[in-house]
Amino acid sequence: MSILPRPWRRPSFLPGILHADNSKGPWGGAGGDDGSGPRNPWALPPGGRKGAAPGPSALDEFLKKARGGGGGTGGGGGWSGLPGGANARTLWAIGAGVLVAVWIVFTSFHQIGPQERGIVTYFGRYAGTLQPGIQLTAPAPIARVQMVDVQRFRTENFPRGDGVNLTLTGDQNIVDLTYSVRWNVADPRNFVFQLAQPEETVRAAAESAMRAVVATTTLDQALGAGRTTIEGRVAELTQAILNSYRSGVAIQGVSINRAAAPQQIVDDFNKVTEAQQGAVAALNNSRGYAQQVVARAQGEAAAFDRVYEQYRLAPEVTRRRMYYETMEAVLAKSDKTVVEPQGVVPYLGVPGARRVIDPQAASPAQAPPAQTAAPAGAAQ
Numbered sequence: 001m002s003i004l005p006r007p008w009r010r011p012s013f014l015p016g017i018l019h020a021d022n023s024k025g026p027w028g029g030a031g032g033d034d035g036s037g038p039r040n041p042w043a044l045p046p047g048g049r050k051g052a053a054p055g056p057s058a059l060d061e062f063l064k065k066a067r068g069g070g071g072g073t074g075g076g077g078g079w080s081g082l083p084g085g086a087n088a089r090t091l092w093a094i095g096a097g098v099l100v101a102v103w104i105v106f107t108s109f110h111q112i113g114p115q116e117r118g119i120v121t122y123f124g125r126y127a128g129t130l131q132p133g134i135q136l137t138a139p140a141p142i143a144r145v146q147m148v149d150v151q152r153f154r155t156e157n158f159p160r161g162d163g164v165n166l167t168l169t170g171d172q173n174i175v176d177l178t179y180s181v182r183w184n185v186a187d188p189r190n191f192v193f194q195l196a197q198p199e200e201t202v203r204a205a206a207e208s209a210m211r212a213v214v215a216t217t218t219l220d221q222a223l224g225a226g227r228t229t230i231e232g233r234v235a236e237l238t239q240a241i242l243n244s245y246r247s248g249v250a251i252q253g254v255s256i257n258r259a260a261a262p263q264q265i266v267d268d269f270n271k272v273t274e275a276q277q278g279a280v281a282a283l284n285n286s287r288g289y290a291q292q293v294v295a296r297a298q299g300e301a302a303a304f305d306r307v308y309e310q311y312r313l314a315p316e317v318t319r320r321r322m323y324y325e326t327m328e329a330v331l332a333k334s335d336k337t338v339v340e341p342q343g344v345v346p347y348l349g350v351p352g353a354r355r356v357i358d359p360q361a362a363s364p365a366q367a368p369p370a371q372t373a374a375p376a377g378a379a380q
Helices: 014-018 058-066 086-108 188-193 198-214 219-223 227-244 263-313 315-331 359-379
Strands: 109-112 116-122 125-130 133-136 143-149 154-158 166-168 174-185 249-260 337-340 343-346
Touching (some): 174 227
Antiparallel strands (some): 116 125
């Protein structure tokens, strides 16, 4: 190794300055050879020569050892303390073998959990699916294993966050739907190789299916009892779309969490809902009244049929009984008068018997006492 030259040389004007008379300086004079006074550190040593040239530096020694130049007291090896020659090559071969063995062990044995499946690829091509347990494959990068959880249920919520999800119904109304879709992995191979973005694909298919189904239903069905039907149809249609993609995804269920009118028209929507509820209530009341009338008419017709059967068996007796029952019902509500051949005699009232008072006749009869009582009080 050559020693680099100094990067700078002493300027030509410095010798004049250094050799100037400095008897009054801090170092005194030149500090001559007689040893009187302190010696100038910048002056030449006694005898007119500087020290001997320095030996090689520590960096030079290190580089020599690294190249195997043998610098230092060590024997034939390059690094101090390590054997050289054939022994060094043997140690390097053993170390490399240990590293390769560790690499093979850590990349060839795979622990597959009970809920997982391992997708094996050789140079990027599908080679098989590993079942739960400890499985062995070729080391990386020849073989790679991707773990897929097939038992975890994933849930996609629509919409994300607190936004709105306006959907058009079949009767040209708008409904705000909040729903969720649950799914899991059914075929790990298709799930890994057929879908680049599984979550986004499931969301797109589910949203498309929901809008298609709601577009064929009415607003009342979406808000009321038709939710269960809508959920089932959406799940079936979403599964059919994903099957056409060979996605390896199984839809476990669709749940409508909330269905309501948009916030901008909620007041008008509530009024329409109240009017519809009033119409339904009035219709139910009318149907109940009709049922009561029909039931009463049917009862009267059945009673008439029974009387007619009795009339056919004994016509004279039945006529008399019907006459007596009718007269009893009529005379029970009025005063009675007995007419005899000698004249008209008022009906003798039985003590405690109730007399029927005509409301029209009773009103004028009660007015005169009230009118006569006023002048009497005034006279007093």
